[in-house]
Amino acid sequence: MADGAVAFRDELFSAGLLIETGVDGLYGRSQIFESVVEAIDRLATLAGAHHRATVVRFPPIMPRAVFEQTDYLRSFPDLTGSIHTFRGDDREHARLLARLDRGEDWTASLTPAAAVLCSAACHPLYPTITGRLPAGGRVFDVYGYCFRHEPATDPTRMIAFRMREFVHVGDPDDAEEHRDQWITRATDLMAGLGLAVEAVVANDPFFGRLGTMLANNQRDEALKYEIVTPIAGERPTAIVSCNLHRDHFGGPFEIETADGAVAHSACVGFGVERIALALLRTHGLDPDHWPAAVTGRLWP
Amino acid sequence: MADGAVAFRDELFSAGLLIETGVDGLYGRSQIFESVVEAIDRLATLAGAHHRATVVRFPPIMPRAVFEQTDYLRSFPDLTGSIHTFRGDDREHARLLARLDRGEDWTASLTPAAAVLCSAACHPLYPTITGRLPAGGRVFDVYGYCFRHEPATDPTRMIAFRMREFVHVGDPDDAEEHRDQWITRATDLMAGLGLAVEAVVANDPFFGRLGTMLANNQRDEALKYEIVTPIAGERPTAIVSCNLHRDHFGGPFEIETADGAVAHSACVGFGVERIALALLRTHGLDPDHWPAAVTGRLWP
Numbered sequence: 001m002a003d004g005a006v007a008f009r010d011e012l013f014s015a016g017l018l019i020e021t022g023v024d025g026l027y028g029r030s031q032i033f034e035s036v037v038e039a040i041d042r043l044a045t046l047a048g049a050h051h052r053a054t055v056v057r058f059p060p061i062m063p064r065a066v067f068e069q070t071d072y073l074r075s076f077p078d079l080t081g082s083i084h085t086f087r088g089d090d091r092e093h094a095r096l097l098a099r100l101d102r103g104e105d106w107t108a109s110l111t112p113a114a115a116v117l118c119s120a121a122c123h124p125l126y127p128t129i130t131g132r133l134p135a136g137g138r139v140f141d142v143y144g145y146c147f148r149h150e151p152a153t154d155p156t157r158m159i160a161f162r163m164r165e166f167v168h169v170g171d172p173d174d175a176e177e178h179r180d181q182w183i184t185r186a187t188d189l190m191a192g193l194g195l196a197v198e199a200v201v202a203n204d205p206f207f208g209r210l211g212t213m214l215a216n217n218q219r220d221e222a223l224k225y226e227i228v229t230p231i232a233g234e235r236p237t238a239i240v241s242c243n244l245h246r247d248h249f250g251g252p253f254e255i256e257t258a259d260g261a262v263a264h265s266a267c268v269g270f271g272v273e274r275i276a277l278a279l280l281r282t283h284g285l286d287p288d289h290w291p292a293a294v295t296g297r298l299w300p
Numbered sequence: 301m302a303d304g305a306v307a308f309r310d311e312l313f314s315a316g317l318l319i320e321t322g323v324d325g326l327y328g329r330s331q332i333f334e335s336v337v338e339a340i341d342r343l344a345t346l347a348g349a350h351h352r353a354t355v356v357r358f359p360p361i362m363p364r365a366v367f368e369q370t371d372y373l374r375s376f377p378d379l380t381g382s383i384h385t386f387r388g389d390d391r392e393h394a395r396l397l398a399r400l401d402r403g404e405d406w407t408a409s410l411t412p413a414a415a416v417l418c419s420a421a422c423h424p425l426y427p428t429i430t431g432r433l434p435a436g437g438r439v440f441d442v443y444g445y446c447f448r449h450e451p452a453t454d455p456t457r458m459i460a461f462r463m464r465e466f467v468h469v470g471d472p473d474d475a476e477e478h479r480d481q482w483i484t485r486a487t488d489l490m491a492g493l494g495l496a497v498e499a500v501v502a503n504d505p506f507f508g509r510l511g512t513m514l515a516n517n518q519r520d521e522a523l524k525y526e527i528v529t530p531i532a533g534e535r536p537t538a539i540v541s542c543n544l545h546r547d548h549f550g551g552p553f554e555i556e557t558a559d560g561a562v563a564h565s566a567c568v569g570f571g572v573e574r575i576a577l578a579l580l581r582t583h584g585l586d587p588d589h590w591p592a593a594v595t596g597r598l599w600p
Contacts, residue, residue: 019356019428023363023414028428031355055331056319059460060360060445061381061417063323073400077386077393081361082407083417084384085449086377090508093377100373105412107382112407113449114323115459117361117383128319128328145360145445149385149413159415160359208390 005154008232008281012155015285024151025159029273036276036287039298041143041164044270047189048166053141058124060145060160061115066127069252072119075206075214081117081147084110117147121163122267126253129169135258137170139178150205156237156274167267169250171257175264179244182268183225186240194294195229195239195278202226202238229278239274243267305454308532308581312455315585324451325459329573336576336587339598341443341464344570347489348466353441358424360445360460361415366427369552372419375506375514381417381447384410417447421463422567426553429469435558437470439478450505456537456574467567469550471557475564479544482568483525486540494594495529495539495578502526502538531574531581539574543567 012018019028029037061083067073073080086096088109096109118124121144129138143164151159168178183199190197202224203215218224223244228236243266249255250263257263283290287298312318319328329337361383367373373380386396388409396409418424421444429438443464450457468478483499490497502524503515518524523544528536543566549555550563557563583590587598 021358021363021424021428022365026359026361026363026415028424029357034355034357055334057329057334058321059326059458061326061447061460063321063326065322068400073406074397077388077396077409080385080410081413082384082410083447084382084407085380088377090510093508096377097374100368106373107384107412109377110380110382112405113381114451115326124321124328128321147361147383151414158359160361208393210390 004234005156005232009153009155011285012277012280017280017285018155023159024153025157027155027158032287033276036279036298037162037272040270040272040275043189043298044164045141047185048139048141051139051141051166053139053166055141056125056128058118058121058142058144060118060147062118062124063127064112064114064116066124067116067119069127070119070123070249072123075204075211076119076148078207079119079148079150079205081119081149083113083115083117085113087111118144119148120146121165121269122167125167126249126255126265129253129255132256132260133170133258133263137168137174137257137263140167140169141165142167154233156231156233156277158273161271161273164270164272165267167265169255169263169265171261172246172264175246175266176244179225179242179266179268183227183242186242186268186270187227190227190229190239190275190278192297193275193279194291195282197227197229197239198236199225199227199242202241229282231274231278231281237274237278239271239278241269241271243269304534305456305532309453309455311585312577312580317580317585318455323459324453325457327455327458332587333576336579336598337462337572340570340572340575343489343598344464344466345441347485348439348441351439351441351466353439353466355441356425356428358418358421358442358444360418360447362418362424363427364412364414364416366424367416367419369427370419370423370549372423375504375511376419376448378507379419379448379450379505381419381449383413383415383417385413387411418444419448420446421465421569422467425467426549426555426565429553429555432556432560433470433558433563437468437474437557437563440467440469441465442467454533456531456533456577458573461571461573464570464572465567467565469555469563469565471561472546472564475546475566476544479525479542479566479568483527483542486542486568486570487527490527490529490539490575490578492597493575493579494591495582497527497529497539498536499525499527499542502541529578529582531578537574537578539571539578541569541571543569
């Protein structure tokens, strides 16, 4: 129930684990909350160590031109975060301030910047992959803040959150295998933390009338799996997703396999804040009192 | 010279330390670059351990209402990053996509979101400080991504960068002492990393005609000190700043000292990417070959 989610958020505020900002979906994080997030990040590092992945970190914003090359605006316009800035002179600045002082919308003075908010941790990665891939493809380790404009009182639905990913880019079969292996591996990893998890076929929240068709298609082809666990919402919440992109990124960003074919890609994404919230909901708000089997894995 | 900065950026790209995105000021970071940043972060933690600060982490975006309460739009409109999103229906979505397909500005379909990009790591903090401060005030430890729209080819001038801060909030004298102590402490800390540093009175890049007056005023009152070091630009680059805010935040956010007076604040901010770049410029692009005295401090 939505009420359960609101009550859980209030508990998190009261315990000081999340810090209220006045905007739904936007919260400060306490030291304890962050230490849980860091532990989950370390656990993901260990679980993916065999990949010997190339570690790359991107800021929370990405080039507008790259964003336009993904089909994000087609599929999820409502989640988009476009960045706008002021390029005017003193006179236009005076106008902006007059609007601000009158409590009016001052953004009319702004123009689009060359960057937008990161829609997914892996989106900035694809255009940076240049030259043919080696045989067997490559695995990248990315981690960063994502923005999704879906303000909600459910604390698991944040507008700014972090996603830790292992992205495979290579042949179609290898990409699919990467995705499939991570369904099992991540399910085991989350179950090992005492979470009641299940891997289910899922779909992204495609926008509008056309979106229903895209979502059905994604489900029919079983491209996206989510590892879900009950947190505080009406239905179980996705804490990890395992996605087969096919040539969705390899195509537009012209990524080539060793054979010169269009590369396929797949990723596993750990929603670190959601995993932290699942742990806090399942084991209680004080990690000092979590089961030894759980803390032993998080803080070995 | 600007050319020196461009050449340095090219070296960083070639060495794979920074990753080109096509947007000036926006770069990916390699594992080595991040390990230097993490080491600087740890060093700052140790240097500020005596504060027993309250650790809080905020996402890279902050409430629009809070942003409007700071005077950032008055002083630095050109650095601002306002976030806009799509709230239309299928029909408006079709219009957006038509504009996108024609290569036109598609942002006309967007409306301002309830959040903007973080202008400084400490800005989201102030409104969360509620109730009277204890005697002696409080110190907060914040760290996060900041956005400043000042695209430049000099790699030290990023539009998305991280700032690690210790913020004191309390009596005027304590705030000033916090600032003054950090001028010395941070200068010593940076000198200990083999950087040729100097603490200088500085000013923020206030916008426009009025800005010149504000900048002069800030310098006359010696509110802002910067620890500068030669990196690749024409002039030395600020890598740490030590700021006395007076009641600049305590006033609008109604922060009260133990006596019920308006709280003063001060902060030290470590520009972690700039410190990393200063180290790479001074000691070479391969941390494996940095002087033992430097690596001994960074990776003890």
